[in-house]
Structure formats: C-alpha cells, structure tokens
Amino acid sequence: xxxxxxxxxxxxxxxxxxxxxxxxxxxxxxxxxxxxxxxxxxxxxxxxxxxxxxxxxxxxxxxxxxxxxxxxxxxxxxxxxxxxxxxxxxxxxxxxxxxxxxxxxxxxxxxxxxxxxxxxxxxxxxxxxxxxxxxxxxxxxxxxxxxxxxxxxxxxxxxxxxxxxxx
Numbered sequence: 001x002x003x004x005x006x007x008x009x010x011x012x013x014x015x016x017x018x019x020x021x022x023x024x025x026x027x028x029x030x031x032x033x034x035x036x037x038x039x040x041x042x043x044x045x046x047x048x049x050x051x052x053x054x055x056x057x058x059x060x061x062x063x064x065x066x067x068x069x070x071x072x073x074x075x076x077x078x079x080x081x082x083x084x085x086x087x088x089x090x091x092x093x094x095x096x097x098x099x100x101x102x103x104x105x106x107x108x109x110x111x112x113x114x115x116x117x118x119x120x121x122x123x124x125x126x127x128x129x130x131x132x133x134x135x136x137x138x139x140x141x142x143x144x145x146x147x148x149x150x151x152x153x154x155x156x157x158x159x160x161x162x163x164x165x166x167x
Contacts, residue, residue, distance in 0.1 A: 034106030038068030
C-alpha cells in the first residue's frame with residue numbers, strides 16, 4: 001500500500017494538515033478523528049478498506065486544529081465546534097467536489113454531524129462512530145445558526161481594521 005500524501009490548507013491563518021490516499025476518483029471519503037487523536041490513527045482502517053474494496057478509493061483524513069500536524073490556536077484563540085466546522089468546510093471547499101462521504105469518530109462524529117446538518121446537500125453518506133451529537137438547542141435552529149456564523153467569519157476577511165485618530 002502506498003504511503004499517504006501530506007497536504008496543508010490555510011484557515012484564517014491556521015495551517016490545517018491532512019493525509020490523502022488514492023487518486024481523485026469518485027466521491028471522497030473524509031475521516032474525522034476524535035479528541036486527542038490524529039489523522040494517522042486511521043491508517044489501519046484505511047489499509048483494510050483499500051484491501052477489501054475492488055474500487056479505487058480517494059480518502060482524506062485531516063488533523064483537527066490543535067491535533068497531529070495541524071497548528072495550535074495561539075493566545076486568545078479557542079477550540080469550539082464552530083471552529084472545527086469552519087476547518088472542515090474549508091477543507092471540503094478546497095477539494096472542489098459536489099459531495100463527500102464523512103466518517104466521524106467521537107469529537108469527529110460531532111463535527112461531521114454538525115457539518116451534515118448545516119450543509120446536507122454536500123454530504124452523500126454519513127457514518128458516526130461514538131459521536132456525541134449537537135449541544136442542546138432546538139434542532140431546527142442549529143443549521144441556520146451555523147451557516148450564518150460561517151458566512152460571517154468568511155466576511156471578516158474583507159473587513160477593514162478601524163483606525164481612530166486618538167485613544
């Protein structure tokens with residue numbers, strides 16, 4: 001089996017690392033790891049999957065922010081689910097594909113679940129392994145709130161820093 005290839009994307013100045021196996025054929029399979037884990041924890045699963053399947057697979061496993069080879073958030077930053085969701089959204093956009101398959105474990109299950117609820121048309125299949133589910137709120141409110149927050153974050157890129165003449 002071939003070794004995975006390393007890739008990096010930039011999410012608002014934070015480098016997010018991912019591993020990639022196979023070639024760009026068909027719908028990509030994204031593997032989202034759990035808390036205190038990393039992308040390489042999926043290697044045995046990927047080896048089995050590739051061995052069992054006759055069809056070629058395109059598999060991507062990111063290191064969530066603060067895990068594996070992805071960067072840590074600096075002073076004043078935080079690790080909230082909307083931030084992990086922004087990282088996943090940016091990664092999926094970088095793939096330039098209409099749909100993905102998501103498998104999420106534990107914290108990665110929550111991230112995958114939230115992404116799928118927010119962007120249901122971008123996910124062909126979803127598998128949750130010990131996913132915790134969303135934080136308590138009215139379920140119908142979660143997808144629009146998440147989409148609004150992600151749009152606002154993207155808009156900050158074009159925002160000018162306010163300068164005042166005096167303190």
